[in-house]
Every structure is written in structure tokens, then in C-alpha cells.
Amino acid sequence: MDLNTIQTPALLLDLNKFTANCEFMKDKCSRLGVQLRPHLKTGKSINFAKAQMTSASGPATVSTLAEAEYFFAHGVNDLIYAVGISLGKFDRVLALRSAGCDVKVILDNVETAVMFSQYCDQKKVPCPVLIEIDCDGHRSGVKPDSDDLIEIARAIKGEAYFAGILTHAGDSYKCVGEQACQKAQENERDSLVRCADRLKKAGFECRIISAGSTPTAVFAKSWEGVTEVRCGVYCLFDLVMAGLGVCTKEQIALSLLVEVIGHQKEKGWVITDGGWMSMSRDRGTSAQAVDQGYGVVCDISGKIYDDLIVGSANQEHGIIVRRDGSLIDPKDFPVGTRLRILPNHACAMAAQHPQYFVVKDGKIDAIWNRIYGWQPKELSL
Template structure:
């Protein structure tokens, strides 16, 4: 798959196709790494957004220390590519423990997480039977968004003791302030970043005071990583979508649409002049069904339409999507056939980069000279 599109430009590529603007991507990587360096913490990017070795190598080259994954498939793929320091940041299902142990025994420095007594007990029992161990982190809930243990919850210490007394090292605590995606105010984002930091640090302090080792304090989301004023007590930050950004992040206020590195290349295939529609070949199979901007300050439909050079088109929105048909609603619908001729190529910026990227087996990396290179993207669990 690699290099199949070398030297092809955007006009020559078949559509729909996922395009990564490598210049924008590198600027995003460098800016986040510089911020983490200034805050004095390690950075462990979440690679679920890209699932692409080429992208992650650029993040590591910039200074990232380890990666975060959301599937064991990701862990296996990146370990095979030579990356060993991996946090699997999804609660461990007991049936997956043999697969995780196989990675560890091959030399992967794999960290797994738990947030309940049943999972912790299953890990202890499995490790005793395997005569081996895991580095287990406890997930902390600092904003009520999803999973985890409240910093002051008695269960935090009880689960820590199950692991500790079972011979399992509690290597750290981690949290994810996912509710940051619902904000759009810099002061509110900074306040949530502090809430995230303080809650996770407090959880670590309680564990240490109970005699349970907890060397790592890991926090992060793209908005809170960019909004944090300080990170006292934190050892590392995780963030993922920052590498590409997307329209949800633009609405949150942590990037501009000009920072978005991922787009979908599409072709005009028809017109409905009486409705003010241009039909393109990027439907929801190309863009995903994610409508993450629908509850935000600006609803972009299924994506923001841009010219081939990436310049947003005024008065154009991907307002509807069927499986393979995208409906581009045009405010000024005069002479659509002339303005949007059949075969014309456009680029659509996505609502959610993770969801849109997941529709494709590869990215077409757009280089500074206008050529493209195919970068493999893997998927599955």
C-alpha cells in the first residue's frame, strides 16, 4: 500500500480520498510538543485519531514519549513498528488479558487500566495463574464524562489495595476530561483543565498516603492540554485529535479551520439547481455519520466545503449525506453548473477527525510540492 500515490497530485487522485496536509500536521505536532515542554511534562499522544505509523513517527521525532492506544490492535501494530511504551487506555475486559500478556512477554512495555474491583480481581487472578504481572493504572473520573473513580471515592483505595496486595504494581492514575468538548470559552476550558489536574493529583496523593505506589499522574484531552495554566503534580499529558484538529475543535475554540490537517477529497457528480444543491461523491461513508457540531455554536452539517487549495467556500455546506452521495447546499445557487462543473474536485473538512479517518484504509499525505504519498491506516480491534 505504501507509496502507491507517490507523485500524484490532488487532481489525479480518485475520490473520495482522505487527505492529510503534512505541513499543517507538522505545525500542530510541533506546537503541542512545545507547549508540553514549556509546562514541564512528558507527552504521550493518543494515536486512535490517526492509527497511522507515519504520523506517530513524526510525533515521536518531535519529542513524544510513548503512546496511548484505544484498542489492542493498535498496541500490536505500533509495537510491531518498534514502539514499546504503550498505554492501553480502555478498561480491561478479562477475556483480553491473554492477548495483552502476549504483547508484554514479547517485550512491549504495556500499561493497562482498571476502575472497578471486578476487573482488578480478574487481573490479579490472571497474573497469578500466568506467573507474571502487569503495570496497572487506575482510571480517575474528574468530570463525570464517562468512566473512572472519583478522586475521593473509597473504592479508589479499595481497588488499589486489591492490586497491591495481589502483587500488582499500581503504576499510576489517569483521567480524561472529555466534557471539554462541550465547552467554547477559554476561561471555562482553563477551569476544567485545573479540575482535571487537581482531581488526578489528589487521587495519586491518596494512593501514596495509603502505601500504594503511584509514580505516574496522566491527564489530558486536546482542549485541556491547550488550556492548562500549569500542571503541578502531573507527570504526563495525553491528547490525540490535535494532530489533525477538526470542526468540533474549531468550535471549542482551540484551533482555527485553517489548522485542520485532514480533509476529504470529493468530486462533483451532479446538480439540483431548483434546490440549490451540488451533488458530490462523498456521502456518510466518506465523512462518517458524526454530527458533532450540531449542538455547538456553529453547525457545519457533515463538513465544511473548501476549494482544492483548502480555502473555505463561502455559502457552501455539506448539508446532507446519503451513503455515497453528499449534498452540498449553496446559498447563492445561480449558475451552479458553471461554478461547480461535473468532475470538479473539492475538499471537505470533517466534524470529527477520528470518525472520518476511520472510513479509510489509507491517507494520502499531501506534500509541500503538491505530490501525495499513501500512508497506511489500520482499523479493527
């Protein structure tokens, strides 16, 4: 089984690049004296987790309880479920805790804090809770200066106990270049430090002060006052990150192997079997300075064709065009030619596939399975 014979479309992981990306972030956090708590939502694979984490049991971050259950079953014990907890998931979280998994939850409002505290008391299961901080208006969380912050901390009580604060500088995905990312990182750090101070004055000690996003983690100069950094997509990188200047295109460890199935000569199109189902519908570079379409085209070895992108896509068809609109000569890419497509968004492309083909020095070295979905493993009516 090699790159010329595996069925296409196929998701390829460049092991050397992936390992280098993982090591870079471990080193970076270590140098800044902060714990890395990698986000496992990008890979959704225990093989990824083992390369990303600083120990086999964690710490790590997950985006679903299905991930938490899967990684716990594979020995990862120290987890944060980094999406606001709500009523329908209380039982499932406490089941994990009762089974010995040290999963921590986050929330950003008094109502949930009250409900969750009562639930933990009723079930007699202790659970650490972090308050989510909104450092940049991106989505969830309480404002660092809001009165709600202390109120929420007070509402977490009984078996549920206050353990710290967490933020995600989601708006750093709009920052271009080192300076802008550093500014976002300073704001992320400052917001957390300010909250920790306010909480301390109110009598709440933050054991965990958790920040994290790939653009801020890559360029951080200091995490003083922060205990840990969560980031995920750095292990693969992608065209969105390259567009922000957070990585180069050459550092991107994920690609889609496709095969040319035909052409439209007059239009200069090359048509492949890699459609949006295998690339994802993510068009994250469309708002950036350089729109990469559905992805940048490489040859089978991964060498980038700087002038070629996937210009459009149907479910199982990708249409490769030249950026400048000039025609591609079909003879340059005859039917059967294999190419690789770099992803706009690695988390989104990977999610379309049950497995990674791990490529080392041009050869397929392993197959790594990944999980998907939100439901418990055993599901019946």
C-alpha cells in the same frame, strides 16, 4: 498522481499543518515540564506516531489492543491501553507483555482488579496497572473522593502492580473558549493531584499521573503534579475543535477530496461523490453554536468557502448547500469540479479510509497506510 487525478473520495493529510500541530503540542508540553504521551487512535498509522511521539519507542497511548500490537510491531514499546481492561482481553495483554511490550492497563473497579491480579499471578506475568479516575462525570472511572479508589489500589497485587492514575477530561468537549477549557484543565489536574495525595497517604506511590484531552492540553497553564499528558486529535484538529475555539479552521490538517457528480438546479444543490461512508456519520457540530452539517467546503487547494457546507449525505453522495439556504449556481461548480471537505471529527473521518494521501505544498508527497478493526492480525477459526 496528483489532486486532479487520484480517485475520489480520497483522504488528504496536509503535511505542513499536521507537522505544525504535532510540533505545537510537543513544545507546549515541554514548556510546561510534562511528558507528552500522544494518543495514536486518531491516526492509526506509524507515520503519524513518528511525528507525534517524543521518541521512536514512545511513550504513546492506544485505544485498542490491535493498535497496541501494530505499534509495538513498529517499535513503539511504552504504551497505555486507555480503555478499561476486561476479562476477554487479559490473555492478549499478557501476550504483548511477554513479547516485551511495556503496555500498561487501566481499570476502575475492584472486581476487575481482583480478576486481573489473579490472572497475572496464574500466568506469572507482571503488569503495571493504572486506576482510571472520573474527573468530570464523562464516562468511566472512580470519583476522586470515592472510597473505591483505595480499595482498588489494594486489590491490585502480586504480579499485577499499581503504577498510577489516569483521567480524561471528556467533558472539555463541551467547553467553549480558552477560559472554559482552562477551567476543565484545572479540574482535571486537581482531581489527579487529589487522588495521588489520597493514595500516597494510603501507601501507594503514583509513578504515572496521566491526564489528557485536546481542549485541556491546548490551553493548559500548569500541569504541576501531573507526569504526562495524553491527547490525540490535536495533530489534525477538526470542526468540533474549531467550534470550541481550540483551533482555527485553517489549522485543520485533514480533508476529504471529492468530485462534483451533478446538481439539483431548482434546489441549488451541488452533489458530490463524498457521502457519509467517506466523511463518517459524525455530526459533532450539531450541538454547537454553528452547525457545520457534514463538513465545511473548500476548493481543491484547501481555501475555505465560508458559506458552503455539506448539508446532507447518503452512503456515497454528499449534498453541498449554502448556509443561508440561497441557491448555488451550478455554473460555479460544474461536474468534475474537485473540492475538499473539512471533517466534523477527524478521528471518525480518517477511520473510514485505508490510507492518507499526504499533501505537501499542493502535491502528493506520500501515501500513508492506516489500520482498523479490533481482531488480531492472524485470525482463523
